[in-house]
Amino acid sequence: MTDADVMALDAADPLRGFRDDFCLPEGLIYLDGNSLGPLTVAGRARLALVVEQEWGQSLIRGWNDHDWFGAPLRVGDRIAELVGADPGEVIVADSTSANLYKLAVAAMQARPGRKVVLSEPGDFPTDLYMLEGAIRTLGDGRRLELRPSSGIESALSPDVAVLVLCHAHYKTSAIRDMKRLTAAAHAVGALVIWDLSHSVGVLEVDLNGCEADLAVGCGYKYLNGGPGAPAFLFVARRHQDSLVSPLSGWMGHAAPFRFEDRYSPAGGIARFACGTPPVLGVSALECGVELSVRAGMPAIRAKAAALTELFISIVEAGPAAGLLELATPRDALSRGGHVSFRHPDGYAIVQALIARNVIGDFRDPDILRFGFSPLPLSFAQSARAAHILGEVVSSGDYDHPDYRRRAAVT
Amino acid sequence: MTDADVMALDAADPLRGFRDDFCLPEGLIYLDGNSLGPLTVAGRARLALVVEQEWGQSLIRGWNDHDWFGAPLRVGDRIAELVGADPGEVIVADSTSANLYKLAVAAMQARPGRKVVLSEPGDFPTDLYMLEGAIRTLGDGRRLELRPSSGIESALSPDVAVLVLCHAHYKTSAIRDMKRLTAAAHAVGALVIWDLSHSVGVLEVDLNGCEADLAVGCGYKYLNGGPGAPAFLFVARRHQDSLVSPLSGWMGHAAPFRFEDRYSPAGGIARFACGTPPVLGVSALECGVELSVRAGMPAIRAKAAALTELFISIVEAGPAAGLLELATPRDALSRGGHVSFRHPDGYAIVQALIARNVIGDFRDPDILRFGFSPLPLSFAQSARAAHILGEVVSSGDYDHPDYRRRAAVT
Numbered sequence: 145m146t147d148a149d150v151m152a153l154d155a156a157d158p159l160r161g162f163r164d165d166f167c168l169p170e171g172l173i174y175l176d177g178n179s180l181g182p183l184t185v186a187g188r189a190r191l192a193l194v195v196e197q198e199w200g201q202s203l204i205r206g207w208n209d210h211d212w213f214g215a216p217l218r219v220g221d222r223i224a225e226l227v228g229a230d231p232g233e234v235i236v237a238d239s240t241s242a243n244l245y246k247l248a249v250a251a252m253q254a255r256p257g258r259k260v261v262l263s264e265p266g267d268f269p270t271d272l273y274m275l276e277g278a279i280r281t282l283g284d285g286r287r288l289e290l291r292p293s294s295g296i297e298s299a300l301s302p303d304v305a306v307l308v309l310c311h312a313h314y315k316t317s318a319i320r321d322m323k324r325l326t327a328a329a330h331a332v333g334a335l336v337i338w339d340l341s342h343s344v345g346v347l348e349v350d351l352n353g354c355e356a357d358l359a360v361g362c363g364y365k366y367l368n369g370g371p372g373a374p375a376f377l378f379v380a381r382r383h384q385d386s387l388v389s390p391l392s393g394w395m396g397h398a399a400p401f402r403f404e405d406r407y408s409p410a411g412g413i414a415r416f417a418c419g420t421p422p423v424l425g426v427s428a429l430e431c432g433v434e435l436s437v438r439a440g441m442p443a444i445r446a447k448a449a450a451l452t453e454l455f456i457s458i459v460e461a462g463p464a465a466g467l468l469e470l471a472t473p474r475d476a477l478s479r480g481g482h483v484s485f486r487h488p489d490g491y492a493i494v495q496a497l498i499a500r501n502v503i504g505d506f507r508d509p510d511i512l513r514f515g516f517s518p519l520p521l522s523f524a525q526s527a528r529a530a531h532i533l534g535e536v537v538s539s540g541d542y543d544h545p546d547y548r549r550r551a552a553v554t
Numbered sequence: 555m556t557d558a559d560v561m562a563l564d565a566a567d568p569l570r571g572f573r574d575d576f577c578l579p580e581g582l583i584y585l586d587g588n589s590l591g592p593l594t595v596a597g598r599a600r601l602a603l604v605v606e607q608e609w610g611q612s613l614i615r616g617w618n619d620h621d622w623f624g625a626p627l628r629v630g631d632r633i634a635e636l637v638g639a640d641p642g643e644v645i646v647a648d649s650t651s652a653n654l655y656k657l658a659v660a661a662m663q664a665r666p667g668r669k670v671v672l673s674e675p676g677d678f679p680t681d682l683y684m685l686e687g688a689i690r691t692l693g694d695g696r697r698l699e700l701r702p703s704s705g706i707e708s709a710l711s712p713d714v715a716v717l718v719l720c721h722a723h724y725k726t727s728a729i730r731d732m733k734r735l736t737a738a739a740h741a742v743g744a745l746v747i748w749d750l751s752h753s754v755g756v757l758e759v760d761l762n763g764c765e766a767d768l769a770v771g772c773g774y775k776y777l778n779g780g781p782g783a784p785a786f787l788f789v790a791r792r793h794q795d796s797l798v799s800p801l802s803g804w805m806g807h808a809a810p811f812r813f814e815d816r817y818s819p820a821g822g823i824a825r826f827a828c829g830t831p832p833v834l835g836v837s838a839l840e841c842g843v844e845l846s847v848r849a850g851m852p853a854i855r856a857k858a859a860a861l862t863e864l865f866i867s868i869v870e871a872g873p874a875a876g877l878l879e880l881a882t883p884r885d886a887l888s889r890g891g892h893v894s895f896r897h898p899d900g901y902a903i904v905q906a907l908i909a910r911n912v913i914g915d916f917r918d919p920d921i922l923r924f925g926f927s928p929l930p931l932s933f934a935q936s937a938r939a940a941h942i943l944g945e946v947v948s949s950g951d952y953d954h955p956d957y958r959r960r961a962a963v964t
Contacts, residue, residue, distance in 0.1 A: 167610045176614045183610040191605050191834070199781055200577045200593040204586045204913065212781055239829025241803035242652060249691055265815050270804035270829065273817040277802035281659055281691045290815065364830070371609055371622055371833035392687035393651035394680035403918055405675050405700065407683040419649025419680065420774070423781035424601070424834040503614060508813055 145458060145527065153454070153523035159439055159447055166368075166520040173525045173532075175504045178342060178482045178515030181368030187431035194427045206423070215426045216374075216395075216417055222433045223367070223376050226441055227340060227359070228350035233378055235413045236363070236426055240341055240375040241270045242391065243360040244308070246416060247377060248278040250387040251306040251335045251358060252286060258305035258334070265290040268314040271339055275308060281390075293320070297328050304334040311349065312342035312480030315511050317452075317472040319347065319480055323354040330355070335383075341365060344376075345436045346481035346518065348445045351378055358383070363425070366481060366517055368432030374425045377416055384412050393418035435519055447518035449476035452483050454523055455514065455530045459485070462534030471511060482515040487537065495547035496536045502529045555868060555937070563864070563933035569849055569857050576778075576930040583935045583942075585914045588752060588892045588925025591778030597841035604837045616833070625836045626784075626805075626827055632843045633777070633786050636851055637750060637769070638760035643788055645823045646773070646836055650751055650785040651680045652801065653770040654718070656826060657787060658688040660797040661716040661745045661768060662696060668715035668744070675700040678724040681749055685718060691800075703730070707738045714744040721759065722752035722890030725921050727862075727882040729757065729890055733764040740765070745793075751775060754786075755846045756891035756928065758855045767793055773835070776891060776927055778842030784835045787826055794822050803828035845929055857928035859886035862893050864933055865924065865940045869895070872944035881921060892925040897947065905957035906946045912939045 154160055167183040168174055174182060198206045207213050220234035227234070237243060248261065261275050272288070279286045291299040300307065307329045312319050322338060329336045338359040343349055345366030351359055357380055363373035379387060388409055394400045395417035398408040409415035436444060453476050459468060468485040487493055487510060494506040504514040512533075516526060536542050564570055577593040578584055584592060608616045617623050630644035637644070647653060658671065671685050682698070689696045701709040710717065717739045722729050732748060739746045748769040753759055755776030761769055767790055773783035789797060798819055804810045805827035808818040819825035846854060863886050869878060881894040897903055897920060904916040914924040922943075926936060946952055 167606075169611050169613075172613075174613060180609075180614045180616075182613060183605065188605055188610065191601065195593065195598055195601050195780075195838075196577075199590075200598065201579050203579075203582075203584060203592060204590045204915065206590075206781060238648065238652065239803065241805075241829035242648065242801055245801055253690075269807075269810075269813050269815060272815050273802045273804055273807060276817045277800045280663075280798070280802075281800040282693070284693070370605075371616060372830045372835075374832070375829070388690070390687045390691040391652055391655055392683045392690075393649065394683055395651075397679075397683060400679075401918070403679050405679060405682050407686045419651035419785070420782045422784070422832050422835050424838065425782075425832050428605075428834065505614065508811070 150523050150527045153450070157447065157523065158443055159518060160522070162435060162439055162519040163522060165435055168520060171501055173502045173529045174520070175502065175514040175516065175529055177517030177520060178365050179505055180364055180371055181366060181432060181517060182520050184368050184431050184435060186434065187370065187428040190427050190431050191424065194424060212421065212423045215423070215430065216421045217414065219426055219430045219433055220376060220413065222437050223344070225437050227344055227378065228352050229378050230352065230381065232412050233381055234376055235416055236374050236376045236429065237417050237421070238375060240360050240362045241274050243375050243377040244271055244274045244337065244339065245278050246389045246391050247337050247358045247360060248275055248306060248308065249282060249390040251337060252278065252282055254387055255305035255335065258303050259286050260304045261286065261288050261306050261308060262296065262299055262304050263288065263290055263308040264293055264296065267310045268339070268341065271308060271310065296325065300328055300332045300334060302332050304332060306335045306337060308337045310339040310342065312347060314342050315471065315484055315507055315513065317479040317482045317484060319478055322356065326354050326356055342480050346444060346448050348441045352380070356380060363429045367429060367436065369429030370425065372425070373429045374422055379413055379416060389416050389418070391418040395419060395421065439519060444518045448481040448516055451516040451518060451521060451523065451526045452476060452479060452481065455483055455516065455526045458527055458530035459534055462531065463538035464534040467537050481517065482513055484511045484513045486510045487512060489542060491549045492542040492547040493536055496542035496544070497533065500532050500536070502532050560933050560937045563860070567857065567933065568853055569928060570932070572845060572849055572929040573932060575845055578930060581911055583912045583939045584930070585912065585924040585926065585939055587927030587930065588775050589915055590774055590781055591776060591842060591927060592930050594778050594841050594845060596844065597780065597838040600837050600841050601834065604834060622831065622833045625833070625840065626831045627824065629836055629840045629843055630786060630823065632847050633754070635847050637754055637788065638762050639788050640762060640791065642822050643791055644786055645826055646784050646786045646839065647827050647831070648785060650770050650772045651684050653785050653787040654681055654684045654747065654749065655688050656799045656801050657747050657768045657770060658685055658716060658718065659692060659800040661747060662688065662692055664797055665715035665745065668713050669696050670714045671696065671698050671716050671718060672706065672709055672714045673698065673700055673718040674703055674706065677720045678749070678751065681718060681720065706735065710738055710742045710744060712742050714742060716745045716747060718747045720749040720752065722757060724752050725881065725894055725917055725923065727889040727892045727894060729888055732766065736764050736766055752890055756854060756858050758851045761788055762790070766790060773839045777839060777846065779839030780835065782835065783839045784832055789823055789826060799826050799828070801828040805829060805831065849929060854928045858891040858926055861926040861928060861931060861933065861936045862886060862889060862891065865893055865926065865936045868937055868940035869944055872941065873948035874944040877947050891927065892923055894921045894923045896920045897922060899952060901959045902952040902957035903946055906952035906954065907943065910942050910946070912942050
């Protein structure tokens with residue numbers, strides 16, 4: 145792969161124009177958009193407008209005049225386009241964690257005789273923590289059973305109320321077969337909750353094509369919604385009227401401004417809203433989501449596969465080939481938008497890369513993780529990052545006091 | 555009360571300088587800071603910095619370099635200064651609704667043999683909706699009992715697990731006696747959750763002086779945190795280690811970045827965090843909170859009493875005296891920062907006032923509500939609004955097609 149080959153990839157990239165839609169520091173190769181997506185040009189302008197004009201000038205009138213009330217459903221409908229859902233099946237609300245709790249409790253209550261929540265160990269832990277919380281609240285003999293990915297299907301039994309899985313693994317990037325696992329769960333009468341945090345905005349997700357029941361996802365990764373952006377949740381239309389959110393707040397009430405004492409859930413997806421929506425966060429998220437809608441998921445997914453392929457192949461052909469262990473599926477269609485390698489000095493290597501203006505992240509105990517957001521990244525950046533990684537690892541230059549791990553790592 | 559008298563009040567106002575800390579449209583009298591506080595000058599600058607520099611340039615490094623991780627506890631400690639709590643007893647997180655759910659479930663689980671949650675009808679409804687949700691999740695024969703304010707103490711029995719009350723009523727502005735009611739609940743072994751949404755930032759609250767157990771509150775009213783700002787919660791230190799949040803997300807874990815499969819609650823108030831904190835919202839909130847801390851609650855509370863007193867007394871002395879029914883305690887120390895009147899044409903009157911650049915709000919079925927945020931408001935504005943209200947009501951000028959209620963009111 146010569147420099148000319150890489151330049152040709154960028155020249156032929158149908159998404160290359162989207163790089164101008166992001167604000168990124170000059171010279172930085174940012175491979176952490178899977179953890180915090182970069183600022184969008186539209187988001188920057190929109191936030192200034194929302195702050196100075198909408199909040200500053202319209203004040204309370206902003207709820208109606210700028211449709212702050214409608215934003216969670218409006219942005220939800222756009223996210224729906226990215227994940228194979230229909231309008232009215234997705235809403236922006238709360239955090240991914242809180243949304244998972246809502247759906248887990250609602251799903252368990254919809255399968256009252258079944259005592260098991262089935263999930264996988266070692267994937268993003270907040271999902272398991274929230275399931276623990278949901279089970280602790282519902283009680284009544286319910287329990288969490290964890291099985292490795294390969295054992296999920298054999299663990300599906302008539303005692304399973306709900307199966308909870310991440311679509312793309314936060315460390316390994318491995319993609320679960322949504323259609324097959326959903327069908328397997330349905331065969332025993334269980335519901336499935338998919339966590340799309342590491343797939344929305346980078347992979348093609350077809351919730352309704354897979355007959356998915358429920359899903360949650362993150363707004364601040366590939367959707368580029370900003371730090372701590374609000375999350376979203378999906379409830380298939382066929383389930384909407386039979387599930388009730390435990391977080392039955394006024395924004396999910398059928399008539400919030402009648403100020404009735406009794407809760408009556410809104411029809412449709414709106415019942416899964418809870419408190420007052422975070423207007424600043426939803427506004428920035430909307431701008432990020434629009435970019436993905438405009439680019440289209442097929443092109444985004446194709447570029448994610450090509451960027452990760454380029455990165456892996458250059459590392460494999462370079463001086464660090466025998467020193468890094470690929471922790472990600474080698475087949476591009478089996479992995480998401482990030483690539484992970486194992487190395488016992490992973491922490492120091494990631495620090496050394498940051499010092500060279502290549503930002504990836506480290507995940508305990510030995511994972512170097514590199515995210516390839518298709519819209520802001522070029523093939524040239526991907527290639528250059530692979531070369532720098534090869535140099536740092538093969539030279540041992542990461543073995544430096546500045547790069548050693550401190551006691552408290554966040 | 556002459557114009558000169560009113561000018562003298564403003565001249566003697568120790569908080570008059572704070573009016574320059576807010577961005578408000580020229581000529582507008584904004585009496586809805588109890589619903590959405592106005593934009594602060596500091597918040598506007600801070601949000602631009604957070605967006606363009608922190609998110610835009612620091613990207614993922616912002617979590618450590620700009621202490622985004624520490625913000626919920628840092629801002630919580632400042633709010634603690636406003637409500638009579640100690641450092642480490644308040645955290646910013648989620649919405650008021652979600653926080654109430656967390657504390658209600660945790661409190662009920664701490665009193666497992668008791669089946670009753672006691673509250674008051676007709677106060678802000680999301681509190682009741684969340685209690686319904688918490689009870690529906692926990693089940694086991696628990697129930698919500700509602701008693702009018704006057705009957706709360708007699709309804710306290712050994713079957714009450716938790717009493718949930720708003721400190722200042724969202725419609726009438728009446729203040730509950732926190733110390734007496736807390737003591738009465740404790741006498742029967744119940745815990746109390748106080749909703750401070752309509753008192754934080756406008757009234758002197760002394761949670762620890764009242765031996766309060768638990769509290770929640772809103773960030774976007776008198777704290778001026780922006781539309782949909784994150785909320786906060788308080789847990790008295792003596793309860794922190796024995797209560798566990800049902801929303802047991804990774805940000806409340808003892809070591810979130812160890813990515814363990816099992817939930818271990820963090821020590822202290824941090825365990826009541828859930829998902830990733832909303833950085834934009836927390837940043838704007840911090841600027842609003844700082845203003846209240848700087849002004850000091852005694853001065854703020856005194857000005858709230860004086861502003862509402864001036865407003866009521868001018869209305870009472872004016873042409874609408876017999877046409878409006880005061881729905882708020884006449885004694886300044888018994889009411890919060892807002893003043894409500896009843897009128898059968900309340901909706902139209904509020905619209906007519908808005909057309910005259912006086913913004914209050916309407917609450918079903920007949921409440922005209924006017925909020926007096928002490929920091930951005932002057933006595934002259936308060937007096938002028940009272941005169942305009944008197945004119946509109948006494949002239950009948952609100953009886954106009956433009957001011958009639960439309961079918962859907964939000």
